[in-house]
Amino acid sequence: MRHLLVTGGAGFIGSNFVHHWLAAHPGDRVVVLDKLTYAGSRANLATVESDPRLRLVVGDICDAGRVGLLLEEERIDTIVHFAAESHVDRSIKSPEPFIETNVRGTFVLLEAARRYWEDEQTDCRFLHVSTDEVYGTLGPEDPPFSETTPYRPNSPYAASKAASDHLVRAYFHTYGLPVVTTNCSNNYGPYQFAEKLIPLMITNALEGRVLPVYGDGLQVRDWLYVADHCSGIEAVIERGQLGETYNIGTRNERRNIDTVRIICDILDSIYPERAGQFHQLITPVTDRPGHDRRYAIDPTRIETELGWRPRESFESGLRRTVEWYIDNRSWWHTHQALSFPSRQV
Template identity: 60%
Template sequence: MTILVTGGAGFIGSNFVLDWLRGSDETVVNLDALTYAGNLRNLASLQGDARHVFVKGDICDRALVGSLLQTHQPRALLHFAAESHVDRSIHGPGDFMRTNVEGTFALLESVRPWWLALDSSAKEAFRFHHVSTDEVYGSLGMDDAAFHEAHPYQPNSPYSASKAASDHLVRAWHHTYGLPVLTTNCSNNYGPYHFPEKLIPLMIVNALAGKALPIYGDGLNVRDWLYVTDHCSAIREVLARGRVGEVYNVGGWNEKTNREIVETVCALLDELKPDPAGSYRRLITFVKDRPGHDRRYAIDARKLERELGWRPAETFETGIRKTVQWYLDHTDWVTEVQSGAYRDWVQANYGERAATA
């Protein structure tokens, strides 16, 4: 038995591959283009493991994907590959349209003829699992009910618009062609191997370097936070027992403001690696907000609990402590990913944002 994973060297994808192989001998064929956020160091522990077959390639390459399907005959395809950073999508939306929209379309069209040619039992057993985001639903007011699976799509950034488009493609290929799909829309993930452009790892890395901790606007934007291994366990449950054609929201039941997140990271670093210069809170800097910044996301994950019995194992308090400790224990990984290209990106995004307070 084999599964095919796209984007399995990225943050969530690599955590999923590692988690899968900790609990299963089923082979993982891992297709990743190794763009800036894809890192084979994440998978170093699998070197020499015959259960992990890595293939460097682009999901838009239909010939390659078709060849992998024919060769490995996977029982499922789990689609993690995506451009996923809102700020990057504002600076360069084209990459997001290509990977998230064209890439998903190419995958669906590669899978469709192969799946149609399978024998009846294999055809019935196959699943195309599309991993998406809560950002497709838009922004909530502070007193609004959390996002449920039937919430209208109202994407507000090039990133969320591209993911919304990919969700609609997956839905259409199910309803038009009968492709057996599953979709999960997750809240903000955090944990090991998170590329340090996102809020939590950026704050950890900057704090340890004595750099400013930039918070957009007033810092009161709210996100629901999900520890990445909890996300992996939810995907396993949906893949195993989810109803074909259904959408499942995956959340951590942890709504926090950005300011709370940064202050929590500072407090943990003050405890675990104190700075002689004083509390890391001294580095907090409020900067000009980004365009179209959604005010609040919140996930209603009761459908997943009701139908499949899933709830997250980690609280935010346990998950964030594990995350900070991981970065303290893996400074070599951080140093490696902070390439010149990464430094140029940080300067482009934050360098011209004057402090507002």
């Protein structure tokens, strides 16, 4: 029986992980620590919040006293660290919250875990969830990012995540803290805040609004369905080697403009009476500063060492995502007012 502390567990990936873990591990205890900022919501956990195995604590990962008390009260042996400021546009506009949450917040968690687990003999784990953006950008012919790719972050967001990755590594090598890091490609799926590319395009299209595509739309992203990401994290928690990094991706490289067109094609098939109208909404907008051109993940290590494989293709995952947003209009209507105009990946 594991006692998990899931930071950011009411956010997009975190809430999907909580749903996944509770279903797959009926004997475990899950404690969610979430500040419930714009991207985190109780509504993301509504279907499981009454589960006696789950506890939702509203709080900040930078609050060392709260974190330390939770570890003791709940006898936490596994920390799954999702909590982060994660949107590049927001980091360009206001980088300070990214340093506070992503760097200082990770430091507070590491220190609390080190102090609490110092004398523990149990199988404790600190799973740090990071991003492929720490590696920078790739050229058209460059090989995908691997676990040994040098860090070259190009945005304040990416730099803050790179700093947190280095802290996690240092706590393993200096203190022997039982850490594992995952770096994932771009996620998509249910409960994603509608400032990122895929949910923005879906929700805008459903309401007949412009589909803003940065620059020429030829930026390439490697897409990972969120449920597959959660199963990858599960594999690393259960079988990953301490002190190591595992890249999680699915070899689903797509140009942004092509992703938007596929979304429009799916909507055409669902709403044949509006066929063709969705594509007409695609509109180029001024590119963001320092926009990385291509991301791609090589998942060979997690595949060969841990036996992980994704279940969804890009097309099947994207259709499931479109259908979820159609079926959950009240969810994204509630969150939409918190977005801002330049919402994308």
